[in-house]
Amino acid sequence: MQKPNDEQRAGPLSDLKVLDLAGPIGVYCAKLMADLGADVVRIEPPKGDSMREIGPFFDDDPNPEKSLYWWHFNTSKRGVTLDLEHPEGQEIFRRLVKWADIGVESFPPGYLHSLGLDFDSLHSINSEFILTSITPFGQTGPYSGFNGPDIVGQAMSGVMQTVGIPERPPYLIGSEIGYWTAATFAANASLLALAYRDLNGGGQHVDTSMQRAMSLGAGNSMSTYDTLGHVLNRGELFARGRGGVRTLFRCKDGYVFYIAAAPGTSMEAIKELLTEHDLGEEFDNIWLDPATLRQEGTEKARFETLMEGFFLRFTRLELLEMGFNREHQVFSVPVGTPKDIVESPQMAARGFIIDVEHPELGQTIRYPGAPYRMPESPWHLSRRAPLIGEHNDEVYKNILELTGDEISDLKGNGVI
Amino acid sequence: MSAKLPLEGIRVLDLGWRAVAPVCARMLGWGGAEVIRIESASRHDGARQMPPITPGKDGSLNASEWFNNFNCNKMSVSINLGHPEGKELARRLAAMCDVVVENFSAGTIDRMGLGYETLRKRKPDIIMVSHSLTGLTGPWKHVKGHGPMAAAMAGMNYLSGYPDSEPISPGQAFTDYVVNPHHSAFAILAALHHRRKTGRGQYIDLSQYESISLTTGSSFLEYTTLGRVRERTGNRSSYAAPQGVFPCQSIPLDGKMEDRWCAISIGNDEEWKHLCQEMGRADLADDPRFSTFKIRKKNEAEAEEIIGAWTAGQMAEDVFLRLQGAGVGAGVVQNGKDLLTADPQMAFSGHYRKVQHAETGESTYDGPPFTLSECPLEVRPGPLLGEHNDYVFQQLLGLTEDAVNLGYVDGYIV
Numbered sequence: 001m002q003k004p005n006d007e008q009r010a011g012p013l014s015d016l017k018v019l020d021l022a023g024p025i026g027v028y029c030a031k032l033m034a035d036l037g038a039d040v041v042r043i044e045p046p047k048g049d050s051m052r053e054i055g056p057f058f059d060d061d062p063n064p065e066k067s068l069y070w071w072h073f074n075t076s077k078r079g080v081t082l083d084l085e086h087p088e089g090q091e092i093f094r095r096l097v098k099w100a101d102i103g104v105e106s107f108p109p110g111y112l113h114s115l116g117l118d119f120d121s122l123h124s125i126n127s128e129f130i131l132t133s134i135t136p137f138g139q140t141g142p143y144s145g146f147n148g149p150d151i152v153g154q155a156m157s158g159v160m161q162t163v164g165i166p167e168r169p170p171y172l173i174g175s176e177i178g179y180w181t182a183a184t185f186a187a188n189a190s191l192l193a194l195a196y197r198d199l200n201g202g203g204q205h206v207d208t209s210m211q212r213a214m215s216l217g218a219g220n221s222m223s224t225y226d227t228l229g230h231v232l233n234r235g236e237l238f239a240r241g242r243g244g245v246r247t248l249f250r251c252k253d254g255y256v257f258y259i260a261a262a263p264g265t266s267m268e269a270i271k272e273l274l275t276e277h278d279l280g281e282e283f284d285n286i287w288l289d290p291a292t293l294r295q296e297g298t299e300k301a302r303f304e305t306l307m308e309g310f311f312l313r314f315t316r317l318e319l320l321e322m323g324f325n326r327e328h329q330v331f332s333v334p335v336g337t338p339k340d341i342v343e344s345p346q347m348a349a350r351g352f353i354i355d356v357e358h359p360e361l362g363q364t365i366r367y368p369g370a371p372y373r374m375p376e377s378p379w380h381l382s383r384r385a386p387l388i389g390e391h392n393d394e395v396y397k398n399i400l401e402l403t404g405d406e407i408s409d410l411k412g413n414g415v416i
Numbered sequence: 417m418s419a420k421l422p423l424e425g426i427r428v429l430d431l432g433w434r435a436v437a438p439v440c441a442r443m444l445g446w447g448g449a450e451v452i453r454i455e456s457a458s459r460h461d462g463a464r465q466m467p468p469i470t471p472g473k474d475g476s477l478n479a480s481e482w483f484n485n486f487n488c489n490k491m492s493v494s495i496n497l498g499h500p501e502g503k504e505l506a507r508r509l510a511a512m513c514d515v516v517v518e519n520f521s522a523g524t525i526d527r528m529g530l531g532y533e534t535l536r537k538r539k540p541d542i543i544m545v546s547h548s549l550t551g552l553t554g555p556w557k558h559v560k561g562h563g564p565m566a567a568a569m570a571g572m573n574y575l576s577g578y579p580d581s582e583p584i585s586p587g588q589a590f591t592d593y594v595v596n597p598h599h600s601a602f603a604i605l606a607a608l609h610h611r612r613k614t615g616r617g618q619y620i621d622l623s624q625y626e627s628i629s630l631t632t633g634s635s636f637l638e639y640t641t642l643g644r645v646r647e648r649t650g651n652r653s654s655y656a657a658p659q660g661v662f663p664c665q666s667i668p669l670d671g672k673m674e675d676r677w678c679a680i681s682i683g684n685d686e687e688w689k690h691l692c693q694e695m696g697r698a699d700l701a702d703d704p705r706f707s708t709f710k711i712r713k714k715n716e717a718e719a720e721e722i723i724g725a726w727t728a729g730q731m732a733e734d735v736f737l738r739l740q741g742a743g744v745g746a747g748v749v750q751n752g753k754d755l756l757t758a759d760p761q762m763a764f765s766g767h768y769r770k771v772q773h774a775e776t777g778e779s780t781y782d783g784p785p786f787t788l789s790e791c792p793l794e795v796r797p798g799p800l801l802g803e804h805n806d807y808v809f810q811q812l813l814g815l816t817e818d819a820v821n822l823g824y825v826d827g828y829i830v
Contacts, residue, residue: 158752177590195609377618
């Protein structure tokens with residue numbers, strides 16, 4: 001692993017050693033740890049991880065070393081190959097467990113047991129070892145053996161029920177947010193287990209369920225049923241509006257997200273802004289009470305028509321500037337595309353976008369940066385995702401103290 | 417019995433309002449930290465009146481199940497932070513805490529006299545996190561607002577919805593409930609680990625805009641390396657096909673018919689074969705229109721139509737269980753009632769917790785969405801406004817009864 005240089009303070013988890021076996025449902029978990037300094041060893045089967053087959057690919061070349069998905073989720077990790085289904089591979093894994101603090105895995109429940117690598121077995125080797133499991137439904141229970149891709153987590157958790165418009169089916173949020181959520185809660189749970197170990201000693205098994213994790217994103221759906229016996233559905237939620245008023249409008253170069261009548265906003269502000277653009281006459285003072293806009297009807301329609309015309313005259317950044325560079329602010333922000341985020345002046349000023357070296361390509365690639373700034377013990381993307389088996393020699397020699405001959409034998413047997 | 421909870425001995429000051437910071441502090445409370453919210457009756461957190469409100473308790477500041485669920489395991493102390501003496505009490509309390517969380521707009525907490533530089537003079541190893549909309553620095557730091565605005569800015573909306581239609585916002589404030597508070601809770605847990613090693617605290621600056629943008633997966637790299645702007649794809653996936661939600665038999669609910677849907681995702685050719693068998697259409701398994709992923713992706717609409725014709729009229733639960741029995745990824749689009757009353761997996765996991773609350777009676781809260789084998793985590797009722805004034809003022813801060821009474825009279829304890 002690239003050692004932090006003198007200027008670079010160590011991340012807060014720089015003393016942690018982590019084994020990462022997780023698939024897409026859990027891969028973000030060890031990225032969170034690796035980017036905060038943990039020494040994460042990503043373990044793949046000898047032929048490479050199946051995540052490497054997920055596109056799109058750099059240069060549109062479907063090469064396992066060029067999967068952008070792999071790149072994004074495996075930063076700052078080292079990578080080794082290891083066949084866990086081979087008895088010698090299992091022995092190597094047990095030796096890695098002696099070295100490690102945390103293991104992260106997302107195999108179907110029971111799979112590790114079939115290899116003799118379940119929590120109890122690993123715990124008997126290293127009583128301080130924390131095993132974090134991330135699965136669609138948890139390690140036990142009637143659905144624990146079920147097949148749970150991201151969409152199943154979004155559906156079964158109650159989140160999808162709340163997303164969309166009445167005329168169309170329920171729909172997914174963004175980019176595999178079910179997987180993301182399961183992995184992020186697992187990362188939180190792992191650090192709780194670590195805090196527990198620091199206080200009491202002893203590792204433990206952390207069992208994270210995507211369904212349970214995502215269910216927190218359904219907000220007050222459960223409590224609304226529990227309290228009022230009412231089932232919330234996408235028709236009455238916020239797909240298009242907030243505080244009863246539409247939030248999404250077309251503008252000159254895309255879409256703008258505008259909150260008219262929610263807490264902290266004022267209708268006076270939008271009246272002022274419209275007046276500055278010679279639309280003051282069109283503004284009806286009865287709208288100063290946003291209650292007039294909260295129900296379907298003429299007033300709501302008149303107001304929205306006026307706003308449609310106004311927003312179409314300007315670009316998203318113009319609307320952001322004119323909305324916020326004033327005493328009474330108008331809450332209008334760009335609906336950002338991936339391109340907008342990369343090119344955002346705010347992101348640029350804060351150095352969110354970082355250059356990462358890809359020595360195998362002889363170039364640097366721009367990556368998204370830190371989810372949080374913590375300069376005392378900073379987030380740091382220390383290296384691009386590992387190539388297949390890139391750190392076999394380094395890990396097996398330096399950590400397990402295998403000899404060159406032993407490593408050659410393992411390679412010969414197809415174990416690594 | 418002597419084992420301690422993970423965060424036992426850690427005290428957290430929750431200066432948050434609404435969702436982001438309070439939800440972050442809830443994670444610490446689940447972990448066993450003592451979390452104290454500063455609130456006031458004169459300027460209370462609007463969350464205390466967010467729906468659902470226990471029937472018959474309209475007007476109470478203690479009967480929002482939204483608030484109580486998101487503030488379980490916490491204490492509440494009522495201090496008027498607009499009053500100089502109130503600020504001083506808050507600073508004294510902060511000096512007894514390990515972690516402070518807040519989510520005012522950038523710079524507000526400094527103007528209130530409760531900023532990091534002020535607090536760390538009294539408690540040098542304090543850990544503090546601010547959750548502002550776009551960060552504490554930069555040309556947009558004055559842009560303030562609600563979590564859903566940050567979600568829109570950060571690409572979540574653009575990548576959600578149908579390709580032939582406008583971007584749509586998540587129905588609930590998803591980023592306030594999930595994304596940002598659990599990025600920041602992770603950062604705090606890491607900072608606590610750092611403090612255990614070094615004795616040093618720190619200030620954490622979380623920009624909701626930046627944090628949410630990290631949920632857009634490889635779309636960022638797709639733009640920086642290929643110059644392509646990813647577009648929303650509805651319910652489809654780039655590596656599973658067909659994938660979508662399919663209409664099932666509607667059911668009566670609240671006096672009207674509720675539409676029901678089952679999600680189905682075909683991850684490989686084997687699963688496609690099993691789906692075809694379950695549909696009684698084994699002939700489609702090797703049909704040249706559908707036999708491989710690549711070709712199914714091309715003919716996805718046609719495959720969706722066939723599946724939809726099969727699911728229509730069936731109960732969503734039947735489709736789900738039948739397909740899962742055959743190893744096919746499937747799941748009912750469940751609602752709050754399903755999760756609470758019907759889902760045997762949620763019941764088995766013990767996720768939902770019953771609590772007894774002084775004003776709402778028996779209520780159900782979320783538990784932490786994970787199980788730690790060595791330390792069951794507790795869930796206790798959300799605090800009444802000012803419920804823990806005696807504990808905080810007398811036991812923690814050591815104020816005399818007279819001093820507390822003076823606070824009430826002068827209006828800084830409210």
